[in-house]
Amino acid sequence: MVMNIPFARPYITQEEIRAVTEVLKSGWLSMGEKTVMFERAFAEYIGSKYAVATNSCTSALFLSLKVLGIGRGDEVILPTFTFTATANTVVHCGAKPVFVDIDEKTYNIDPDSVEERITDNTKAIIVVHYAGQPADMRKIMKIAKTYGLKVIEDAAHAAGAKYENGKKVGALGNLTCFSFYATKPMTTGEGGMITLDDGYLADKLRILRLHGISKDAWKRYLENNSWYYEVIEAGYKCNPTDLASAIGLEQLRKLDWMNTRRKKIAEYYNEHLNDLDIILPYVRPKIESAYHLYPIRLVKYNRDKFINEMAKRGVGTSVHFMPLHLTRFYRKMFKYKKGDFPVAERVFRSIVSLPIYPQLTERHLEYVVRCVKEILKPR
Template structure:
């Protein structure tokens, strides 16, 4: 079974569920246990081992994972959290949900992740945490961010929702900060074919608080010790996640092969994604930059090739963000919103499809061959 947007012969993402996934689902259906059972416990252990942390706690989504981290750390009204101005809105909304104030900063043009110098300037007396987003599969530059955090005694939370398996200086993202969160949305490098998330940390106490908060603060049957929420993962989603996790490294290598084809074929025509010497990029999204973004997007659509724009505006200007932030200016983020274009990329795309996309882009630029 696969999912393909109608009208596109080469979709932006391609999502499939095969027989191994179906068997994992059937096993859960036959077990009679659908929440907080053996599959969830196994997925948490296996994910923690893969990332290289002591604990992982499965949640209902990446958004809920960040919300639970913030609550477990005691971050709330009067506190500030440093966030990038160029990211998905769910990197920011949980900060508002706990009553804290986002402190928006600009990003590095090449990596599209936090600008460490902008972070240093933004940290103040009320800053309690920095959310370092590993955007599109490329890690943020963690060393200078950690340096600022250590100097000021604040938390670093890794947003690894788009970076499953990515590495920073040889370490898997999600194992570097005080805590991290992942998303398993259908398009991600690891998916549960629905919504799902994971908190990763070496802090046992933090993990325990997150585990309590995700399930109403329950410590035992009919024993609730804190005001909690209903943000747990289902057994079916955990079972799918276990299958997908086993395949992650091979699938990331496939994405990297597709990225190399793009680089070799169209690297002279537009700005292709960078991979810094200290990074291992997993290309959740293959994002290029060019002035003629909208023209190229229309040209490819006419030829049955789907593209995307991530993102069309800085996050601080969305209507969901309080008006006081909308007048802030972030030159790099604003420039990126005018130039970025996501090309087809997934572990289910073929090398032949990517070569065809490249051929059409060459024709757009008037290049033969």
């Protein structure tokens, strides 16, 4: 019997539904008290002094670059092996994205490649914690300190993950950006968060995320219904809603449990797929991954054919990611070409992600494993 197992599914329970209903009944739907509560709870969870909520991780990355003063003529180093939003935000700031290759075991940014690409125009490094596994921040921070560079962590995959020192991701770089998109370790439907320890930058982020005005509607409401605000900068519309933040508060309470479930699913795959001609995910010692993705690499079997065969059996898969230097825009705009980053290209040709989310039961996992074996190891 063919089962229907989608690639990803958000874990939503009655708690989230009740939280949204309460907000709907309250009459305050946009950014307000729930967002303030969510920011405080998330900062406490991460161990950062401040957290600033946004309407997406893309907005979080863009605002982070803006408050660091990244602009025209500047260069920002980042891995080519990431979702396009990471690089797009650099372009929207008027700066140049400078791609580097990845480590072939972890698929994270290769620190040695970073140092090779630094110029007088380099202002920042964006580190992507691929699949939920923290990158080698010790080496990255050392390089940043040596050359006087800022570090932004793209932790879209890594809510709840931990570095080697036991601290949660979000506590080392100058700013860390999280995603709460529907497929991420925790979700608000759409949404993001920036964690940081710099109070000046936190205040500036709050101003920039809502038109550049001095007081949002919630603050004006609290201050004796004073309508007055000042326009401090030409800001943006990047704020979340209380509907999203209410979901986020409930998801945050479940995050550690959800990450543990994903880890157990990864361990099941590791145990039952280790006799196949594939490369299983590698996790560095001493860190804790959020296990957002379970990417395997096919050694001999065609990747696209494998995806089609899995789809015939009702199992969703995906590819993370096409290296950005191979995409049309970045080839044309910045003259990147095939062969520039051989490790990322080699990984891309063979990589495919299997389903990994809390609702998967042992029966589901048995079926996924059976389908993989039917395709790769036919009788």
